[in-house]
Amino acid sequence: MTETLKVAVHERDGLTILRTEGYINNQGGEEIARVAYEQIDQGRRVLLLDLAGTKIVNSIGISILIEIIEKIMEIDGKLAFCCLTPTIEKTFNIMGLAQYAGIYPDESAAVAALAA
Amino acid sequence: MTETLKVAVHERDGLTILRTEGYINNQGGEEIARVAYEQIDQGRRVLLLDLAGTKIVNSIGISILIEIIEKIMEIDGKLAFCCLTPTIEKTFNIMGLAQYAGIYPDESAAVAALAA
Amino acid sequence: MVEDVRDSSSAQGRHITLTLPMAADMELTASKTACALGEHIRMSADKVDEVRMAVVEACINAFEHSKAENEQVRIDFRVLGDESEPDGLEIAVRDSGVGFMPDQVAEPAIEEKLKSNRKRGWGLKIIGGLMDEVNIESDEHGTVVTMRKMR
């Protein structure tokens, strides 16, 4: 019943940013994937996931994020993250996800590193 | 074990303000009383309790606040409150406390109404 | 090795049970659990907050007055209505203490309390004012305060 995750798409200096709001569980991950694949279908190759509005995730949600990374790597694109809580960042490190997805402290740092 | 309540004393346009931080339970109420009586002993007659930093109270804590109101009424003084959460304000209304203590939305409104 | 949780008395019906020791600040744990459930059924933040305060009051009453030998409080939370369209929360705070007679408890009045040596006696009144429905069952085996708050 709890509020489902929301994803808003923004552009900043040519970089496509997906800002999430809420719990990344199964449904939350699916919603992010839906929006991400929409952006990829529209030709985007680099996506930044800003998780500032997400304070909690679970491993089911994260495994859907791995799926997005796989899909985006297949088209030589890149998925990056910013504004992770310390626990989410630690979890990504435990999983080794950090090797396959850039992790930035905030949007500005990500834009500086990734924007075309 | 939980963090105990803190009270900070401020002056604003001649009005003495006690700003609380934390849970007003038995110990929290006692701490407010201690600081309030200190101020009364120093000659203050009007005190404003700013509860912006207090999100939760219990009835034991409130009964200590009633004690402060009694003491301050005995010396023809006044205890007022500001920045109550809606639930705390509702509780004060349920108890009829609002008749004996001014309740203001914020410090500025209280200062405007009370400052000498 | 693995204890069967089916034996637990809380296994009937789909509800949440929290058992707490009667110790300082434990009412805050109960209050947080209530908060999580209120958010779960998308109760407004203000109503969730009112539920939290009522739960705190019911818990400290059990802590302070019940004299329960097991020094435990059990709280049963139940979502009212449909899972998909919940109507509200029912929360029962239970102790196995000495009990009391709710009818005999005098209604507190602020004018009197201001003059009296006993400033206390507000818990039940506050619970009644914050919740939509309150029912108290109490006998020499203990007390159950059952409270409802609609969404």
Next chain:
Amino acid sequence: MVEDVRDSSSAQGRHITLTLPMAADMELTASKTACALGEHIRMSADKVDEVRMAVVEACINAFEHSKAENEQVRIDFRVLGDESEPDGLEIAVRDSGVGFMPDQVAEPAIEEKLKSNRKRGWGLKIIGGLMDEVNIESDEHGTVVTMRKMR
């Protein structure tokens, strides 16, 4: 009328017990209760957050994999060390489901998961990484995942 809570198996020792139905998002209730207790013993916010995530993972494992007929998870929380000088939290997440053999669970590796059809399989690894100690007891009567986090 008033049920005696002394019979409850959670009455031994001074600890907190939460019983939850296996239902969507109920892990968040468990996580909030853990959070309240972490704050109670003044664990740092970051550590509390790690405990919350581990509790979420242990709960969804029980929800998803245990096939427990009673559709309940029981969580026992215990403060380690002195009441006045607590060392940490112990949290046991218990189901009465079919069990599994922890030794047989393959360690997930990101390189493989990226190519595999099965992206899942991270829960236990995450729990192990976030908590200081983890012990799993499991047999055909169910599973208990016991986790500790020091302050």
